[in-house]
Amino acid sequence: MSVASPSALSTLSARISTMSPAEHGFSWFNPEVTAGDGRGPLHGMIIPAKDLHHVAGMPTSFGAHGRRMMATETDPFLQSLINRGAIIAGKTQTSELGLTAYCEPVRMPAPDNPRFPGHTTGGSSGGAAVAVARLLVDAAHASDGGGSIRVPAAACGVVGFKPSHDSSGGSPATQGFITRDINTQSLLHAVAPVTRPLRIGVLLEPVHAETTVDDQFVHTVEAVAHRLERFGHEVVPVVRPYGDWAFEAFTEVLAMRSRSIEDPEDGEASAIVSWLRELGRAQTPLHRAQAVRAFDSVADVVLEAWDVDVVLSPTLASPPPALGHFSSLSPEADFMEQTRWTPWATTYNMTGGAAISLPVDGVGVHLGAVRVGNAEILGLGGQLL
DSSP: OBOOOHHHHHHHHHHHHTSOHHHHOEEEOOTTOBBOOOOSTTTTOEEEEETTSOOTTSEEOTTBGGGOEEOSSOOHHHHHHHHTTOEEEEEEOOSGGGOSSSOOOBTSOOOOOSSSTTBOOOSSSHHHHHHHHTTSOSEEEEEESSSTTHHHHHHHTSEEEEOOOOOTTTOOOEEEEEESSHHHHHHHHTOOOOOOOOEEEEOOSOSSSOOOOOHHHHHHHHHHHHHHHHTTOEEEEOOOOSOHHHHHHHHHHHHHHHTTOOOOTTSOOOHHHHHHHHHHHTOOHHHHHHHHHHHHHHHHHHHHHOOSSEEEEESOSSSOOBTTTTTTSOHHHHHHHHHHHSSSTTHHHHHOOOEEEEEETTEEEEEEESSOOHHHHHHHHHHHO
């Protein structure tokens, strides 16, 4: 372990000390315990790690007090950041095991939305979004298995980028960052944005749930579509690319991946985690194999359905609800209510396409890759911010 730049760390420490845990979004912070020496192209940039991922010498809580353990190894993704000169300082709050689109860790403070006090930050990377939105750091590590980078970014008015990833074999998750701008995303991913004329589909219809989309969100996306036309892109309407079977496959894969979850030491798990685990344990091997095949087929189905390079939509269907809104429901109702709030993001966890949420006029606007990669998504984002 090492100590980062004293001035930068002391400034961060001083600011955190004036805030409550709900305000700063950190689950753990000790300025005397950091990882990295600051030598490399990232020049000592201070980045907190999401509290699902290990940093040697720091505790990992996995979003539940009873799951806390001291890490002895560092996650390879985070180690690569350290090798490039980042300083990993502290851990940010997440929902239990990252399994919800809101952030209410078990027996730990839930982060509060800086834009809408008393309301959810979104999740599961809620603490990361708070730390960036409150200007504590320029970037925070995050991960996304169903919108967990993009949803909190939209809820808190910052930038959340899910890079492209190999989703085959029912693999919805990858790691990335929440920032306030495109340049920082480009630096962290070592990707130069590419700007060229693209064919962009506009999707206002919810994909994964029947829900009403907030009028302001619709108007903002329509205004962004007109801006993109002025930038020289071809803009066309698109519709829902598949039926209910695709999100059912995602749900089955999520349950399958939850079936081996053990109870925390104190026995206090969130109800929705227990519900997903039991769904997974009830699956037969044949059922699991069918779910993975259906999940993996979504990428080809989307390519056939959408003759575009990128799809533009809202990130969320409505503003962030109050803290406790989702968790007050039964687990099944909770899951469906989350889906109604976030009915677009999960598509790109199934296809593996790059996707980004951008704050435009107070609304989270989503760009999802269909036939382009990280560079083009970042290029489009740079045109809009």
